[in-house]
Amino acid sequence: MNIYVLLKRTFDTEERITISGGRINEDGAEFIINPYDEYAVEEAIQVRDEHGGEVTVVTVGGEDAEKQLRTALAMGADKAVLINIEDDLDVTDQYTTAKIIATYLGDKEPDLILAGNVAIDNGTGQVGPRVADLLGIPYITTITDLKIDGDKVTVVKDVEGDEETIETTLPLLVTAQQGLNEPRYPSLPGIMKAKKKPLDELELDDLDLDEDDVEAKTKTIEVFLPPAKSAGKVLEGELDDQVKELVSLLHNEAKVI
Amino acid sequence: MNWDLTSEQELIKKTIREFAKEEVAKGAIERDRSKKFPQEIFQKLAKLGMMGLPFPEKYGGGGSDTISFAIVVEELSKACASTGITYSAHISLGAAPINMFGTEEQKEKYLLPLCTGESLGAFGLTEPEAGSDAGGTQTTAIEEGDSFIINGNKCFITNASYAKFLALTAVTNRKEEKKEITAIIVPTDADGFTIIDNYEKMGLNASNTTELVLENVKVPQENVLGKRGEGFKQFLITLDGGRIGIGAMAVGIAQAAYEKSLNYAKKRKQFGKSLSKFQAIQFKLADMAMKLELARNMVYKAAWLKDQGRPFTKEAAMCKLYASEICMEVTSQAVQIHGGYGYMRDYEVERYMRDAKLLEIGEGTSEVQRMVIARQIGC
Ligand SMILES: Cc1cc2nc3c(=O)[nH]c(=O)nc-3n(C[C@H](O)[C@H](O)[C@H](O)COP(=O)(O)OP(=O)(O)OC[C@H]3O[C@@H](n4cnc5c(N)ncnc54)[C@H](O)[C@@H]3O)c2cc1C
Ligand SMILES: Cc1cc2nc3c(=O)[nH]c(=O)nc-3n(C[C@H](O)[C@H](O)[C@H](O)COP(=O)(O)OP(=O)(O)OC[C@H]3O[C@@H](n4cnc5c(N)ncnc54)[C@H](O)[C@@H]3O)c2cc1C
Numbered sequence: 001m002n003i004y005v006l007l008k009r010t011f012d013t014e015e016r017i018t019i020s021g022g023r024i025n026e027d028g029a030e031f032i033i034n035p036y037d038e039y040a041v042e043e044a045i046q047v048r049d050e051h052g053g054e055v056t057v058v059t060v061g062g063e064d065a066e067k068q069l070r071t072a073l074a075m076g077a078d079k080a081v082l083i084n085i086e087d088d089l090d091v092t093d094q095y096t097t098a099k100i101i102a103t104y105l106g107d108k109e110p111d112l113i114l115a116g117n118v119a120i121d122n123g124t125g126q127v128g129p130r131v132a133d134l135l136g137i138p139y140i141t142t143i144t145d146l147k148i149d150g151d152k153v154t155v156v157k158d159v160e161g162d163e164e165t166i167e168t169t170l171p172l173l174v175t176a177q178q179g180l181n182e183p184r185y186p187s188l189p190g191i192m193k194a195k196k197k198p199l200d201e202l203e204l205d206d207l208d209l210d211e212d213d214v215e216a217k218t219k220t221i222e223v224f225l226p227p228a229k230s231a232g233k234v235l236e237g238e239l240d241d242q243v244k245e246l247v248s249l250l251h252n253e254a255k256v257i
Numbered sequence: 258m259n260w261d262l263t264s265e266q267e268l269i270k271k272t273i274r275e276f277a278k279e280e281v282a283k284g285a286i287e288r289d290r291s292k293k294f295p296q297e298i299f300q301k302l303a304k305l306g307m308m309g310l311p312f313p314e315k316y317g318g319g320g321s322d323t324i325s326f327a328i329v330v331e332e333l334s335k336a337c338a339s340t341g342i343t344y345s346a347h348i349s350l351g352a353a354p355i356n357m358f359g360t361e362e363q364k365e366k367y368l369l370p371l372c373t374g375e376s377l378g379a380f381g382l383t384e385p386e387a388g389s390d391a392g393g394t395q396t397t398a399i400e401e402g403d404s405f406i407i408n409g410n411k412c413f414i415t416n417a418s419y420a421k422f423l424a425l426t427a428v429t430n431r432k433e434e435k436k437e438i439t440a441i442i443v444p445t446d447a448d449g450f451t452i453i454d455n456y457e458k459m460g461l462n463a464s465n466t467t468e469l470v471l472e473n474v475k476v477p478q479e480n481v482l483g484k485r486g487e488g489f490k491q492f493l494i495t496l497d498g499g500r501i502g503i504g505a506m507a508v509g510i511a512q513a514a515y516e517k518s519l520n521y522a523k524k525r526k527q528f529g530k531s532l533s534k535f536q537a538i539q540f541k542l543a544d545m546a547m548k549l550e551l552a553r554n555m556v557y558k559a560a561w562l563k564d565q566g567r568p569f570t571k572e573a574a575m576c577k578l579y580a581s582e583i584c585m586e587v588t589s590q591a592v593q594i595h596g597g598y599g600y601m602r603d604y605e606v607e608r609y610m611r612d613a614k615l616l617e618i619g620e621g622t623s624e625v626q627r628m629v630i631a632r633q634i635g636c
Contacts, residue, residue: 067267074268185276188306188319191268 001053001148002108005044006101006115006127007072008034009065013120022223024121033068036116039176042183043146044114045076051148053111054078058104060097062086066199074186074194082201089204093216094122098130100214103207105135113173117142125175132173140166142177262324269325273332276305282336288463289608294419295340295463299374302344309372310348312356316364317372323498323560327505331553334509338612339463341509342619343377345502346415350620351378354424354440354495358483367422367442379416381425381469382492384409389625391426392489394438396471398427404475405429405441411469413619417452418465420445425469426488438488442480449474460611497570498563499620500577504556507580507616508549514584514591514609515545521595538594545587552580571633578626581616588613 011017012030019025033041044055056079057072059065069080083100085092105113115128125141132139144163145156148170157164158177186194204211233249235242250257262270281298288295302308311326312318326348334341352371355363355378370376387393396409407427417423422444430437445452453468483491519542522533532538555576562569588610592599599606617623 067264070264071268071271074272185305186268186272187304188269188310188321189314190306191265191272192320194268195264 001048001051001111003044003048003053003055004105004108004110004113005037005040005055005057005072005077006113006131007037007041007057007059007068008116008119008121008127009059009061009068010034010119010121017225019223019225022220024223031064031068033071034116034119034121036118036120036176036178038116038183039178039180040114040116041072041075041077042181043176044112045184046181047112047146047148048078056081058083058101060085060092060100069199070194071186073197073199074190075184076190077197079197080199082199083207084201084203087203088211089214091216091220092214093218094124094126094130095217096214098127098134100204100207100209101127102131102134103209104202105131109171110135111170111172112148113137113171115173115175117175117177128173128175135171135173137171137173138168139173139175140168141175143174144177144179146174146180262328265321266325266328269321270328270332272305273307273329276301277332277336281333281340285337285339285463286602286605286608288337288339289460290462290602292462294465295337295343296419298340299343299377299419303374307344308347308374309352309368312352312368312372316356316368318356318368319372323501323563324557327501327556327560330502330505331509331512331556334506335513336509337463338506338510338609339461341506342461342464342615343416345499345506346380347371347378349499349502350380350495351416351420351423353498354380354482354491355442357494358440358487358491360483362479363442363482370421376421377416377419379414379420379423380492380495381411381414381417381423383411383413385412389622391492392436392438394426394428394436396425396427398429398439398441400429400478401475403478405478405480407441407443407471407474407476409471411471413456414467414469416465417445417467417469418454424482425471426492429485437486439485440482440488440491441476442482443471443474443476447474447476459614460608461615496620497573500573500626501556501559501563501569503616503620504552504559504573504576504580507577507584507613508553508556510609510613510616511545511549511552511580511584511587514588514606515542515549517604517606518542518545518591518594521598525596532594541590541594545590548583548587552576552583555579571630574621574626574629574633577616577620578623578630581613582623584613584616585610 009031012032015030048055055077057069057077058081060083065082073080118125129139140155140157142158143155144158147154151169153168153172155166157166235245280301306319309318310321311323314320330341330345333344355368371378382391384395386395398405398407422442424440424442426438426440428436429439449472451470456466522538523531525532559569559572559576562572591606592610595604595606598604
């Protein structure tokens, strides 16, 4: 089976994030594999181990993303592809990324493509579906289970906490939701082997794409941090009074009901 | 000169750091209290291929290096020093001598199950009457046909309850004043071999520290590790490597103490200000950060020299001595910065301080390290 994983390098949102010059400060930030993409990598490895084939992880980004690709290789992926846009593009959006990936995958005849449900940085959840759309194959987002039997695929999709079981066929694109699996730690032999596995680097030119072809469709007007959390309020007094006060606060101050 | 870790070392660090955070840190307070050995953690480490990290792939090892070993020991010890010492002793005291001195057959028979984690590694050197003066071994191994009959006691032996076999030192001959010391591999289920696990320790409570009692334990002569009579030389070389492990443990514990202290000092307010705004506290934290940096650099340097195949006896002693002493200082100051809370178990810094003390004692006390350095610089 010809399996592809779309993987994004992103900053760790568990670390403190700062902004300077309208951009997220990359100095001192910790970078990781987007956690949802980690589920995708894990699932891809499991599918390959069960059904045979090859797992290729693909990322669109810069030189620095090699680390995250190597980590995926150490986990057990077979090959990695870095589509390096560092020198070609300043501004990108989900359209850019999807167009590049779809162009790359155009002649690869993938059976299964796995992506993360969302990237925790921009959180749009668009790249997976857009790629599937451009390739003209079906897609299912936020999956929590995947079973493949020949051409037949049975998927459990998370729908706002509920479950929906869907049957479909390959080729297919799915995006991974938390709960799909427990991503493995790279093993030591995996780490030692990762460097010897193929990691190809491509640029827009290699895909016969011009900057214009992939120009972002959106504009970033401003980047800002969420407002600092103000101290909470502890209500006191009789329980009945507290409930009344809470309702009134929710009405008049927070204006949520 | 290059201060960067290789991409493998970098990835090992990231992986083990995450593993330690998710799998090791959680139960550390409880294990300190219950003294429960972290067996599941070692099963998981075995699954990750970590138990044979620096040894050849031929024997099931990971083919990695000493710097990576130091990184793994540091990260495990940062989460739980009992886990750290278990791992460090397994690799550097248990498996390393078999890798360095064992015959081909011994490596296949003993190194392999150590690398897969089927057995933990242990090394029996210290005796009730032979600690710093490890050459003072009184355990005897008397030839009988093609066997040795071993009698004696060992004390403070790490990991023995979880080892299927271990190398221990014994006197195999005596020529006038001179003892012939030989390291012999003894299966722990041999008749007459008792392992007692009932010390009440100051710290490292979840690690396994044992007494060994050998009464007429019979082993074939082929169990001599490497060559007969080389036991003394072998354990000196083994301890050189082990000291890098102790240095790395010290860096890990001190790092944990420092991070906890810095966080606490920023959050805790007295006199209307964060503790971190008081210069007295700032200076403590600055000293901690500096000592840690220096200790880690020294550990890495000793490990690097070993990986390059260069002499590293002096540097190993220096890294062990310096790192363990600053670890004691840093953990003590960490308790100080936490005030009364630091004295309480839930804040963890008091455990760091108790765990740290062993590092100034095990694998050669601080005094012994100074003796080693003095000898190395030509005193
Ligand atoms: C938790 C733990 C785990 C251990 N694990 C192992 C293990 O796995 N295998 C193993 O073989 N051993 C192990 N040990 C033993 C450890 O290596 C010894 O405790 C250590 O070498 C010190 O020996 P000792 O306890 O007999 O102290 P002693 O040698 O009696 O030393 C007491 C004091 O005298 C000082 N001293 C001794 N000689 C001199 C001198 N010539 N000049 C100046 N000062 C001197 C020492 O520095 C020390 O301060 C372990 C010990 C502990 C506590
Ligand atoms: C076992 C035990 C028994 C106790 N018994 C009693 C008792 O019977 N009765 C009682 O009332 N209390 C008792 N205490 C509390 C004890 O007196 C306090 O823990 C102590 O005064 C420190 O206060 P703290 O823990 O809040 O630390 P903090 O005041 O938060 O101090 C934390 C650290 O910051 C430093 N620091 C604070 N302010 C400054 C500053 N301005 N400049 C520089 N450094 C500063 C401190 O020196 C310390 O290192 C007990 C504590 C323990 C652990």
